[in-house]
Amino acid sequence: MAFRRSSTYITPLIFFLIVISFFPIALSPDQDFLRSLAPGVIWIAALLSSLLAIETIFSEDFRDGTLDEFFISNDPSFVLVFAKVLCHWLVTGFPILLASLISSLILYLPVSSLLPMICSLILGTFFMSLLGAIGAALSLGKSAILSAIIVLPFSIPTLLMGTAAVSSAIDYQDYSGFLLIMGAMLAIGVPGLCLLTVEAILLNYE
Amino acid sequence: MAFRRSSTYITPLIFFLIVISFFPIALSPDQDFLRSLAPGVIWIAALLSSLLAIETIFSEDFRDGTLDEFFISNDPSFVLVFAKVLCHWLVTGFPILLASLISSLILYLPVSSLLPMICSLILGTFFMSLLGAIGAALSLGKSAILSAIIVLPFSIPTLLMGTAAVSSAIDYQDYSGFLLIMGAMLAIGVPGLCLLTVEAILLNYE
Amino acid sequence: MGSPPLFFKWSSKILPWLLFISITVFIAGLLWGLFYSPTDYKQGDVYRIIYIHVPSAILGQSIFMFMAICGFITMVWRVKISGMLLKSAAPIGASFTLIALLTGSIWGKPTWGTWWVWDARLTSTLILFFIYAAIIGLHSSIDNKTKADRAISILSLAGIAIIPIIKKSVDWWQTLHQPSTFSLTSAPSMTPDMYQPLLLCFLGFYLIFALLLTMNLRAEVVIREKNRSWVSKQFLNLER
Amino acid sequence: MLPKLKVSNLSCSRADNQLFDDLNFEVHPGQNIEIIGSNGSGKTTLLRVLLGLIDIGDGEMEWLDNENNYNNFRSIDCFYQGHSLGIKNLLSAQENLRLSSYSFGVSEEKILSSLNRVGINNHSSFASEMSVGQKKRISIARWLLKDFGIYFIDEPFSALDDQASSLIVEIIEELNAKGASFVITGHRPSEITSNQITLDHEV
Amino acid sequence: MLPKLKVSNLSCSRADNQLFDDLNFEVHPGQNIEIIGSNGSGKTTLLRVLLGLIDIGDGEMEWLDNENNYNNFRSIDCFYQGHSLGIKNLLSAQENLRLSSYSFGVSEEKILSSLNRVGINNHSSFASEMSVGQKKRISIARWLLKDFGIYFIDEPFSALDDQASSLIVEIIEELNAKGASFVITGHRPSEITSNQITLDHEV
Numbered sequence A, B: 001m002a003f004r005r006s007s008t009y010i011t012p013l014i015f016f017l018i019v020i021s022f023f024p025i026a027l028s029p030d031q032d033f034l035r036s037l038a039p040g041v042i043w044i045a046a047l048l049s050s051l052l053a054i055e056t057i058f059s060e061d062f063r064d065g066t067l068d069e070f071f072i073s074n075d076p077s078f079v080l081v082f083a084k085v086l087c088h089w090l091v092t093g094f095p096i097l098l099a100s101l102i103s104s105l106i107l108y109l110p111v112s113s114l115l116p117m118i119c120s121l122i123l124g125t126f127f128m129s130l131l132g133a134i135g136a137a138l139s140l141g142k143s144a145i146l147s148a149i150i151v152l153p154f155s156i157p158t159l160l161m162g163t164a165a166v167s168s169a170i171d172y173q174d175y176s177g178f179l180l181i182m183g184a185m186l187a188i189g190v191p192g193l194c195l196l197t198v199e200a201i202l203l204n205y206e
Numbered sequence C: 001m002g003s004p005p006l007f008f009k010w011s012s013k014i015l016p017w018l019l020f021i022s023i024t025v026f027i028a029g030l031l032w033g034l035f036y037s038p039t040d041y042k043q044g045d046v047y048r049i050i051y052i053h054v055p056s057a058i059l060g061q062s063i064f065m066f067m068a069i070c071g072f073i074t075m076v077w078r079v080k081i082s083g084m085l086l087k088s089a090a091p092i093g094a095s096f097t098l099i100a101l102l103t104g105s106i107w108g109k110p111t112w113g114t115w116w117v118w119d120a121r122l123t124s125t126l127i128l129f130f131i132y133a134a135i136i137g138l139h140s141s142i143d144n145k146t147k148a149d150r151a152i153s154i155l156s157l158a159g160i161a162i163i164p165i166i167k168k169s170v171d172w173w174q175t176l177h178q179p180s181t182f183s184l185t186s187a188p189s190m191t192p193d194m195y196q197p198l199l200l201c202f203l204g205f206y207l208i209f210a211l212l213l214t215m216n217l218r219a220e221v222v223i224r225e226k227n228r229s230w231v232s233k234q235f236l237n238l239e240r
Numbered sequence D, E: 001m002l003p004k005l006k007v008s009n010l011s012c013s014r015a016d017n018q019l020f021d022d023l024n025f026e027v028h029p030g031q032n033i034e035i036i037g038s039n040g041s042g043k044t045t046l047l048r049v050l051l052g053l054i055d056i057g058d059g060e061m062e063w064l065d066n067e068n069n070y071n072n073f074r075s076i077d078c079f080y081q082g083h084s085l086g087i088k089n090l091l092s093a094q095e096n097l098r099l100s101s102y103s104f105g106v107s108e109e110k111i112l113s114s115l116n117r118v119g120i121n122n123h124s125s126f127a128s129e130m131s132v133g134q135k136k137r138i139s140i141a142r143w144l145l146k147d148f149g150i151y152f153i154d155e156p157f158s159a160l161d162d163q164a165s166s167l168i169v170e171i172i173e174e175l176n177a178k179g180a181s182f183v184i185t186g187h188r189p190s191e192i193t194s195n196q197i198t199l200d201h202e203v
């Protein structure tokens, strides 16, 4: 949808890796310890980087008037919002998935937990992008306060579910339940959050 | 220096608290475990929130032309940059200090480690603000995450030093050496980084 | 040498020599190290990775210092070519650092039983790699190239102040990795027949760096100045 | 011919200020409306109310749809150019046009010829390296990408030199001949033939 | 009287384009310079080069300092108003003026009277709720906060209605009488008395 440069893809990836490497540095480089932390650490880093990446999704378009054209075009606006978030997730969320593979090696995660981690991250980061879009829309032209307050608390269920899925995979338990719940959240979230985002953007026009 | 609204003070604070609360949720609510993580967790949250807060320090001024006036005024620009970063740190770094006190209680840190934690955080977050200012200046008009990846690698020594100071205080060892090094970094950093920041801002004018 | 056309002419002359010498020394060093030096009594043949690992690790750091010097020159005297040097050196330095990381990991698996540990030496190398990544990322995100050069000069200057601090952190950290055994002042603690090929490898790696740098810089110069008359003249001459 | 847009009894107030009251006009194919008023009289607000970007007006707007029935909601291809031009600094002139035509698709030649028409010959330099007037010209090149039904243009003549201003008049006349209508704003009457509406609210 | 600023042989090129070449002029106290040129001719660039914001000019600029010696660097209190006005959307009109006077300090009455002078009476509503022309007026109110030595104003007349334009002319004459000089840009000659410099580079 929008033309982007290659640095867009790489920066969230590097951000993610650096945040991941913060943990062993700040906490302890011990292997067993790190392994027990790993799912949580990867999830926290993924949430933070997808949030940080999406925060500015509308601000430039709003400032320079592109968002006006967006609402004037004949396509339904919530589809456009969805397309925009999807594009954004493809260029930022996707590299994060790759990076999470690398970092699970660095943090000594067992290989068996990679599949649930990737699945839950796909669902989770996309949900986060949708949430982040609302936050971004609400805080357009203002400081990041609304974005931070609104988005982060809502992201806690995702965080819980995601880490639970990965941890239970590490313990060889069934994790499909968690993934199902996350899938359901996403299914409700896509139309609901897109519509709310449109409303949130329009608020800035009054 | 600049007139600000109350939301500026609260944003980083809330961000900090939410990030802190992520950890018990994502990792494990066990007391002993949390206590062992606490210094690192507080430091990571403090670094990330001070970075997030400073990231936009110049962007609006640049866009709306206030930064031009800044360079046209007769005061030396690096002093102005310093003043701006200082102001910014006072309104964002300070609440974080308060919040770190609260969160060290939540995370069951011993009282004896509060003093070194506060001291090291004061030095560390201010250094981070200076670093963040360079990152912000270099990535003016570009994505926020770019500035994060510029700054984060440089922040690792601070993180290292800060957590080392707090951990050794918890073990009743001498921590003044770490604080001295951080102080020295800051002393070199203030003039050096301010000058570099001025250069970095001027780059955007070419 | 400060002006691009002059550099181009000058480098055209020495490039064939540099190409020849550097590749010979590089291959000779590696051959000697990898095939003709004695087997280590403790580690067996794995230790031969040292002939790639150590030179590239040390080069990763020297290139950064080189870049900081270029950065200083770019900032203070605005010499155009030193900015280009800086830009051309960054990916080479990043690659050497990456090679050090990879060979270190490969070496770590048999000797320490793991690909990666969070010790000081390893972590600081990783940070160095991140800083390289930041420099390259920043340069590619700024479209005006002279401006981008100045931007990464700022970054490499800030970076050089951080490097000794990272290095210092060894003292406060538990470490699995060898401390430095080489220095210019004291005698080597290795047997000479292991040490000599290593020295040759060092020389070979530095020469390869010089070669890659010259080639990168030539490409950079041509791309930057593609609209200038001397470039088109140059290539017309080459075709004939 | 039927008017494309009928506005009746439109009024609007903002923060207890009556901006305009009981406006009635029709936008006919090939004809223009010019909204004249001083600073803060509500010109921009009027355009945005017409387009449904802000929902604070009182009154009726009827749009002609494809089957020649009047409708409450916009069914005509509109083009809006506000005070902010919608030009991305990080893209080149050409890329900017490509971006704004993403939903209907336009050939590269059309993009280039539109840019040449408005006097932008350095297609591939970044918009951040253009002067304000050059950015405005890029925005004007976007008028030519597609045959829109109605153009809503906020202060088309600002930031332009005389040569560009007369170019605009020429372009508008050309598009009028194809049946397009313009609703433009300004502080004083311009040279294009149009029906003038004066907003005389004083702040 | 000595000129405040002497410019000799100033030339500047941008991306292989010669913008202006061998400019010579002097800014005398109480007199104005008007820089006229078409879009992209380098007016904004010239102002920014004069102020040292961009360092791409070739030539000499000499500024008169307090002891009546010429200096290479700016020693005069300058005021610059570019295309972006330096008005913060999240502050009210009054707060905006207070912010821009932070380094010299100005009484509240002066702020209010300056705002009234330019026709902004709703001092406490946010700048984001102002029209473009009203923001421009706030920016003009800043001219009155202090007696600056030279004002560098980029396109002072754009986005304003006729009443505001004649107000500007009046204000400039008033400040001229106090010894201030204006260096302004525009696309066509304005009504103020000035020496005109024409930039005739065509892109």
Ligand code: HEM
Pocket: C050, C053, C054, C057, C058, C061, C100, C101, C102, C103, C104, C105, C107, C108, C109, C111, C112, C115, C116, C121, C122, C123, C125, C126, C177, C178, C179, C180, C181, C182
């Ligand atoms: C990813 C893992 C590794 C990294 C990032 C790494 C990094 C480095 C660096 C940066 C140096 C240069 C030190 C200097 O500046 O003097 C170095 C030297 C060296 N490394 Fe590694 N290393 C790794 C793994 C290993 C392993 C597994 C071994 C062998 C057990 C090893 C053996 C050595 C030796 C012998 C030297 C030469 C030390 C000296 O005398 O200076 N390294 N390495």
Ligand SMILES: Nc1ncnc2c1ncn2[C@@H]1O[C@H](COP(=O)(O)OP(=O)(O)OP(=O)(O)O)[C@@H](O)[C@H]1O
Pocket: B205, B206, D128, D129, D130, D131, D132, D133, D134, D159, E014, E015, E019, E037, E038, E039, E040, E041, E042, E043, E044, E045, E046, E203
């Ligand atoms: N950052 C930049 N890098 C390269 N070229 C630039 C840059 N900024 C402006 N230019 C070029 O310099 C020329 C002059 O620009 P300038 O903004 O000074 O024009 P202007 O006379 O102010 O025009 P306008 O009337 O449209 O405001 C233009 O051709 C523009 O493309």
Ligand SMILES: Nc1ncnc2c1ncn2[C@@H]1O[C@H](COP(=O)(O)OP(=O)(O)OP(=O)(O)O)[C@@H](O)[C@H]1O
Pocket: A205, A206, D014, D015, D019, D037, D038, D039, D040, D041, D042, D043, D044, D045, D046, D203, E128, E129, E130, E131, E132, E133, E134, E159
């Ligand atoms: N978001 C808002 N909230 C409240 N009042 C507003 C808002 N936006 C504009 N106004 C007020 O509405 C009035 C009309 O503004 P508008 O932008 O339509 O003026 P305009 O005619 O376009 O002026 P200009 O010629 O300066 O562009 C102004 O008095 C302004 O203060």
Ligand SMILES: [Mg+2]
Pocket: D043, D044, D045, D083, D154, E131, E132, E133
């Ligand atoms: Mg308007």
Ligand SMILES: [Mg+2]
Pocket: D131, D132, D133, E043, E044, E045, E083, E154
């Ligand atoms: Mg201009």
